Amino acid sequence: MPARPSSMIAWLEPTQAEFLRAIALAADVAIAGAGSPSRGQTTTVAGMLNCPPIDDLRQALVEPRADLLLIFTLPDFDFAALAPTSIKIATLEPIPDSALAPVAGDWSPASTGPKATHVHFIPLLRNTPPFRAASEFLPSFGQIAALSYESLCLPEEGSLGSRLFAAMDLIHHLIGEPDTIDAAYIPIATPGSAGSLPGETLRGLSGTITANLRFPNQRSATLMLSNQGSRWSNTTTLLAGAPHTHDHQHDPDVPPPLRHVRGGRLRLFDDGFEWLAADGSKLDEMRPKRTRAGSPPRSRAAANSPTSIALPAPANHAINAISDSLRRLLADTLFPEPPSDITTALALGQTALLSCRTGQPESPATIRRMIGAS
Secondary structure, eight states: OOOOOEEEEEEEOOOHHHHHHHHHHHHHHHEEEEEESSSHHHHHHHHHHHHHHSOOOHHHSOOOOSSSEESSSSOSOGGGOOOSSSSSEEEEESSSSTTTSSOOOOOOOTSSSOOOOOOOEEOOGGGGGHHHHHTTTHHHHEEEEEEEEEOOOOOOOOOOOHHHHHHHHHHHHTTTSSEEEEEEOOOOOOOOOOOOOOOSSSSSOOOOOEEEEEETTEEEEEEEESSSSSEEEEEEEEEEOOOOOOTTTTTTSSOOGGGGOOOOOOETTTTTTEEEOOTTHHHHHHHOOOOGSSSSSSSSSHSSSTOOOOOOOOOHHHHHHHHHHHHHHHHHHSSSOOOOOOOHHHHHHHHHHHHHHHHHHOHHHHHHHHHHHH
């Protein structure tokens, strides 16, 4: 007897319906229901997706009608207070949206009784295929001295808060906690607007954030994050400290060409990575092969030339990353727990927001004091 196909319900805005349809198709998951937090839009969303409407999301979690709940837009209730449920929960928006709020499933070791259901933030960049492939040789790369991370997307692909949360999770995973964060917020430009400042939580953020982060031992990172940056794109550049030889000659876990090489420049993209030594030689690479038809023209004039070759449609990396996360979550094999320190990722994000409001570098210690006082 063939296995029953997986199914999901979703909580989203009408503008995200086609995005959800594409994700479901890529993940091979049936849409069993949909609803919206916007008043009067649940019927509209369900009609667009040709599925039953979900009027009461809380009740749908108490009596699951699918294998998975996928959240595009935050519902208005506390997931930390959610009773255990058999449905798996994945979200494109950070839940909770503040380091001061309780984390779903984050019970103290002394507590008794069943844990609340975990809420999985997806996609985390460090769990995407390129990062999983690169993680095999990251120990040979050496200590990261500088990091540059750019994360852009369309509004329907996630909020600025989701980009900020994912960035801070990645930063903390690769380098640790910074001493200070100096950030600036660029709101969405509207006619006659005088600009605005972000709030204290990651909920409902739109626009662009840039940031400079300082770490101990003269290490640093720069960020550019936006949900107004055209289609989904993630680019991470790592620079190691001064290259040096380390004797890995007898280390069976390090490939022979890399046993005496460390450092250089490592760039990670949505579709692969490239590792160059300090002298420019290529150490490793995983990128899709580009044919002549896929090579971009050098200029607008070349693109309009009668002899130019039509470019293929760009890959939708957002759909690929989210569907990959859903498949792994539904398979229930080797899927990671939420970030190892979700409170730290939220605290770093809120430190950046604080810096946007004060116009000064801020320390995560400030947010940690607030957490301790709450």
